[in-house]
Amino acid sequence: MSDVFISYSRTDQDFVKVLHQALMASQYDAWVDWDNIPLTADWWQEIQTGIEAAHMFIFVISPDSLVSKVCLQEVDYAAIHHKRLMPIVHRDGFAQEQVPAVLRRHNWLYFRHTDDFDTAFKALVEGLDTDLDYVKFHTRLLVRSREWQTHDQTEDYLLRGQDLETTETWLAEASEKSPSPTPLQRSFVYHSRQAETRRQQQQRRRLRRFGISVSILAALALAAAAIAWQQRQRAIQQSNLAEQQSKLAFAHQLAVEGQTLTQSQLLSQQQARMGTTETSLAFGLASLPPDLARLLGQENPRQITFSPSRQFVAAITETFDLRVWHIPSRGTALAWGTVADVADVGFSPDETLLTVATRDSVLHIWAIDGDDYTKVAALTGHTAGLTDTAFSPDGRWLGTASEDGTVRLWNLAEILESPMRQPPQIRHNRPIGSLTFSPDGQHILTGSDDQTLRIWDMVGQEVGCISHLAPVQRVRFNADGTQVGSVSGSTLVRVWPWPSLLAEGSGADTGLAEGELFCP
Structure with a gap:
């Protein structure tokens, strides 16, 4: 021009x-x-x-x-x-x-x-x-x-x-x-706009059809499991029948306790289950163009991660190789060797950076320019394996969580110039399994094996804390940033309004369950 x-x-x-x-x-x-x-x-x-x-x-x-x-x-x-x-x-x-x-x-x-x-x-x-x-x-x-x-x-x-x-x-x-x-x-x-509306409607129809298929497969799997269970039951010797009945009674008790979740909690639990690797993988593939879905399917991916605008997709293959595709060009842009120790793969909000967090405590950073990838940093400093990573909404900060019980906040402008610079730390008493930034980028939430969800400001000062009854596996914000959810134990999901959690002590508005209290 x-x-x-x-x-x-x-x-x-x-x-x-x-x-x-x-x-x-x-x-x-x-x-x-x-x-x-x-x-x-x-x-x-x-x-x-x-x-x-x-x-x-x-x-x-x-x-x-x-x-x-x-x-x-x-x-x-x-x-x-x-x-x-x-x-x-x-x-x-x-x-x-x-x-x-x-x-x-x-x-x-x-x-x-x-x-x-x-x-x-x-x-x-x-x-x-x-x-x-x-x-x-x-x-x-x-x-x-x-x-x-x-x-x-x-x-x-x-x-x-x-x-x-x-x-x-x-x-x-x-x-x-x-x-x-x-x-x-x-x-x-x-x-x-007319074409975009039609495309979105077609995508929703594909997802609905796929959801029906998943439900049918799940029902068949449950039926097969029930038949197998019945066959196994018939094979159990009479002398063990009392012990088996006791176990079934205990399982029934746990199921009854699970029914006490409120409707909003059940919805959150369903959403949390939709976040498992298997379901996310299936829904991710179903929403892709057919040729790219076939390409990914040939790789037999164990895990896939999309960039914010879905311009890029990263997949860990069946053989534990990391592949990254630029979706518009439909070509393999980056292939990285065995990554069985990968804990998390992420994209920056502007999709110019790719991060690969490993369980050997190193965070690898790649610069993305269309189909070109350049490794720009390998951040070290944690003393144990990484578990989770998160970018701030404005893309200026990168947080890394580790089994060493710390979160490190990396200033991207500084680390790309000096990767050896060590950032401030946020510390729990036990390994940290999850972290996330608030939508305004002013706070950080962390979940730890010490059974707490903690809230920090951007200088690393703790401003809020909630005790749980089990290790906190994941903390996340909902789509519009009005609620915070945490998963503790294996399945229990709790939801609180944000930013009410900042008002420590106002338990009447936070939806705390019995046994879950603000930390001392």
Whole structure:
């Protein structure tokens, strides 16, 4: 794309060369047709493409340019595509009514022989820089709209995901700005939204169908287990029957106790179970494009992790190899050797970093640039294996939890320059199995084998603590950041409103179960 397209008469070519050199010296890229080539269809198509791809359209006004058929065609084409027009006068000797109406509406800049070139050029640069980001977005959207139109409006060229949401926001704010969106741009965004809605509906239908399949398989598995259990029961000797009945009674007692969970807790428990490796793996594969799902399926992954926008997916294969794919390119971008000691794989919020936490206490960091991966750091300092990692919402901080009972907060800007620098520590009395940042990035939550959930500020000071009846396996926020959930023992899920947990002692609003208290 060019910054400006210069339309002029050949008679004014010497002046345009001077203007072009001044623009290039000021770091502006100008599209100028220097060759007097025949007016063929290919030539005019090249002119149209140059106008579409330029952010600004400069028209050099002179008696010759105002009677040039080609110059006037260029003005009309720029106006049709809502280009930002900047008329400059180089030579007098024309009537005002000769100037196209779309140019008369704009302020003119004067570059005549009697005018000071530097003063006029300064005013031109100020005009070029005015609302430049908006104009550049307008140009990019026009180029993509034209590409979609040229390819028979196929869905492959439409916007989707975050790109579509950003464009819709720009379009909503563009009603009072110049240049205004063109009908083609509006149609392009409208059809993009329609296609995105259909894609999301299809994805939901696939998930529902997959969920039904999973339920059927689970029912079959339960039926098979029941048959096996019955066969085993019949094989048990009469002398052991009393012992087996005692065990069944105890299992029934545990099941009855589990039924005392409230409805909200049961929902959270279901959501927690959906987070197990097997179910997450299945649902992750079902939501992928078929060709990528087949690719992952061939690897027999034990675990998969998606980046926030699902542009990347990392998988630990059946043979304990780590593979990372850039989903749009459908190719293997990174293959790392045996990683049986991997505890966690994560992506930064902006998807520029990949972290691999290992049980030998090392955190490996890779920089991501499209399909390119570069290892930038290997962080050490923990004295036992890592268990969990988390990025702050703004991507400035990285937390690592370890079996050594500490969490370390790494400032990413500092560690990428000096990986040996040791960060502040947060300490429990026992191994820490989970950590997470609050949605505003002002607090950190940790869960430990010492049967506590603890809340810390960003300087490592404890500001809240809740005792549990068993080791805390996981702490997480819900999607909108209004609740905190913890999993203790093997399945028990507890949910509290956030930020009520910061008000230590207000147990009436926190939903504490019997036996679960604020720490002393």
